[in-house]
Amino acid sequence: MGKVKIGIIGVGGMGYAHCKIVSTLPETELTCVCDIDENIAKQKGEEFKIKYFTDYKELIKSGLCEAVIVATPHWFHPEISIFAFENGLHVLSEKPIAVTVSDADRMIEAAKKSKKVFSIMFQKRTEPLIRKAKEIVESGKLGKIMKSVCIDPWYRTQAYYDSGTWRATWIGEGGGVLINQAPHTIDLFTMLAGLPKKIEAKTRTYLHNIEVEDEVAAFLEYENGAWGYYYTSTCEPVGPFHLEITGEKGKLIIRGNSLTFYLFEKPIPQFTKECPDMWSSIKYIEEKIEISSNIQTGHGVIIKNFARSILYGEELIVKGEEGLNSVEFINACILSGKKNKVVEIPVNRKEYDNLIEELKKTSKPKKDVKVQRLTDPNIAKKI
Numbered sequence: 001m002g003k004v005k006i007g008i009i010g011v012g013g014m015g016y017a018h019c020k021i022v023s024t025l026p027e028t029e030l031t032c033v034c035d036i037d038e039n040i041a042k043q044k045g046e047e048f049k050i051k052y053f054t055d056y057k058e059l060i061k062s063g064l065c066e067a068v069i070v071a072t073p074h075w076f077h078p079e080i081s082i083f084a085f086e087n088g089l090h091v092l093s094e095k096p097i098a099v100t101v102s103d104a105d106r107m108i109e110a111a112k113k114s115k116k117v118f119s120i121m122f123q124k125r126t127e128p129l130i131r132k133a134k135e136i137v138e139s140g141k142l143g144k145i146m147k148s149v150c151i152d153p154w155y156r157t158q159a160y161y162d163s164g165t166w167r168a169t170w171i172g173e174g175g176g177v178l179i180n181q182a183p184h185t186i187d188l189f190t191m192l193a194g195l196p197k198k199i200e201a202k203t204r205t206y207l208h209n210i211e212v213e214d215e216v217a218a219f220l221e222y223e224n225g226a227w228g229y230y231y232t233s234t235c236e237p238v239g240p241f242h243l244e245i246t247g248e249k250g251k252l253i254i255r256g257n258s259l260t261f262y263l264f265e266k267p268i269p270q271f272t273k274e275c276p277d278m279w280s281s282i283k284y285i286e287e288k289i290e291i292s293s294n295i296q297t298g299h300g301v302i303i304k305n306f307a308r309s310i311l312y313g314e315e316l317i318v319k320g321e322e323g324l325n326s327v328e329f330i331n332a333c334i335l336s337g338k339k340n341k342v343v344e345i346p347v348n349r350k351e352y353d354n355l356i357e358e359l360k361k362t363s364k365p366k367k368d369v370k371v372q373r374l375t376d377p378n379i380a381k382k383i
Contacts (some may be wrong), residue, residue, distance in 0.1 A: 004090075004307040007032040007065035009056045009080055011044045014094060015071030017106040021300045022069070023048055027307035034059040056080050060087050067117070067310060069303070070094060072113060073166050074174055078103040084116035088198045092306045094121045096181040096330065097323035099174030100356055102349040104327045111320050118320030119306045124184045125191070125317055128291045129259045133252060136261055137192050142247030143267060148193040148220065148228035153236035154181040161184050161210050162368065168210035171363035174223040174356065176205075176212030178330045182232045185241060189230070190325040192252075193245050196220035196228060198344050199329070203337030207235040230333075250284075 008015050011033045022030040034053040035041040045052025053059040060068065060083055067090035070080050078098045081091045091111065097120055098104040111118035124130060136142065147359050154177060166171045166172025173179060178186075201218035208214045214235055220228030238258030242343070248267040265271070265283040308314040329344050331352050336343040338355060 002311050003027060003029040004067050004310050005029050005031045005065045006067050006069060006307075007034065007059050007062075007112050008069045008071060009034045009059060010070065010072035010076075010094075011035045012037060012040045013071070015069070016077060018069050018071055018299065018303065019044060019048060020272065021303055025300065025304055025307065027044075027304055027311060032059055032062060032064045033318075057083060060084050060089060066090065067092065067306070069121075073172060074099050074179060074347070075172070080106050081107050081118075082110040085116055085118075086112040088114065088116065090117040090306070090310050091320070092119045092121060092303065093320070093323070095187070096179060096327055098327055099179065100352055101324065101327050101331050101347050102353055104324045105349070108321045108324060117306065117309045117316070119302065119309070119316050120320060120323040120325075121302055122184060122187045122209070122318045123297070123299045123302050124188055126295075126297040127252065128293070128295045128297070129257065130188060131295070132289060132291055133192055133254060133259055136252055141250050141261070141263065142245060142252060143249030144224060144259070145193060145222065145226050145245060145247050146268070147226060147244075148189070148222075148247040149242065150185065150189040150193075150228075150230045151233075151239075151242040152182055152185045152230075152232040153239035154232065154234045155237040156181070156208070156214075156234040160293045160367070161208055163365050168208070168212050169361040169363045169366070170211055170356070173212065175330065175334055176210060176214050177215060177234045178203075178216055178333055178372055181234060182216075183326050183330070185232070185243075186326045186329050189243060190329055191322075192243065193228065193326050194222060195328060195345060197223045198334075198342050199332040199336050200342045201230075201333040201336040203334060206233065213334070213337065216333055216337070220335070240368065259289050259291065261289055263287055 007029050008018050012035055019030055022028045030048055032051045033044045034056050038054050041052040041054050057292050068084050070093045077093050081093055084091050097107055161168045168176055198221040199218050203213040203216050206215040215233035218230040243254040245252045250264055251262045262284045271282045305317045309316050328347055331347045332343045332345050335352055
């Protein structure tokens with residue numbers, strides 16, 4: 001069996017976890033690492049007994065790898081990935097693929113032009129519950145979608161935001177909860193319910209001393225006339241993720257680690273028009289959903305799939321171009337919140353670029369920063 005030689009760019013936090021995975025998979029070989037912090041780069045290079053770099057261009061041109069995993073702060077994903085594609089390397093990017101839709105467009109175009117494999121680290125898609133929900137949606141059991149709801153509560157301390165000069169700044173991160181914590185669930189939401197046509201959002205900095213949003217609420221309108229609601233924040237210490245999709249034929253609910261599907265006896269429009277009884281309601285069956293516990297999940301599955309796509313043409317779990325949907329959603333929410341207006345998707349590229357450049361100009365240097373480059377322990381313990 002062949003091995004894909006992989007270099008990892010950005011190894012102070014999540015990238016370090018990827019190093020451990022890549023060095024153990026039968027389909028991959030960790031051959032080099034890069035980090036802008038020379039001490040970090042050297043430390044990881046020595047730990048894995050491989051060459052290290054502080055300049056990503058040198059790593060990409062070194063000939064030591066045929067693919068890279070990009071695990072840097074968000075703003076650098078496009079320039080690094082595009083340079084890798086232009087130099088004939090395959091790319092697996094951390095989420096989100098870009099801060100702006102225009103940069104995401106350029107990444108996708110560069111990938112297509114290079115004809116190299118392009119994937120994204122949306123590992124939530126590998127979870128059995130999500131795979132089953134996707135199967136239900138694609139089966140047509142829901143029918144025409146009438147409503148969507150996504151409630152995605154997170155919690156972060158001020159110490160978290162004070163752990164890096166780039167965190168929660170427009171110039172360093174390009175957004176707050178939407179672009180840092182929420183991309184995984186936005187990916188799942190748009191994958192299952194589809195991408196809305198219009199978004200009217202409210203964004204604010206509610207609890208933390210940061211430049212960017214820590215709370216978002218949005219009203220959604222879909223192409224077929226369906227409505228939706230989206231909420232996320234980093235201000236809630238308790239509360240499970242909730243995703244609900246109501247169709248004419250049934251309703252799907254994900255709450256925390258549970259999945260429920262209700263199949264209606266008759267489609268809602270038909271029953272509503274035909275039922276002669278003024279107090280009747282549609283009968284439904286709660287279908288038993290069997291979720292396999294023997295399926296491998298997580299970052300390693302995405303990396304393995306990425307490598308096997310390079311080696312054997314295996315279909316990608318997450319295709320690079322699918323990363324555009326979450327960026328469209330994020331940009332639409334931020335643009336709507338800042339401009340106090342309804343925003344249509346696709347987002348106006350020029351308008352969003354102008355907005356983000358204005359916001360970057362308002363960024364101020366952080367004071368009292370205690371730099372910590374640590375992997376989320378909840379993720380680390382799963383590796």
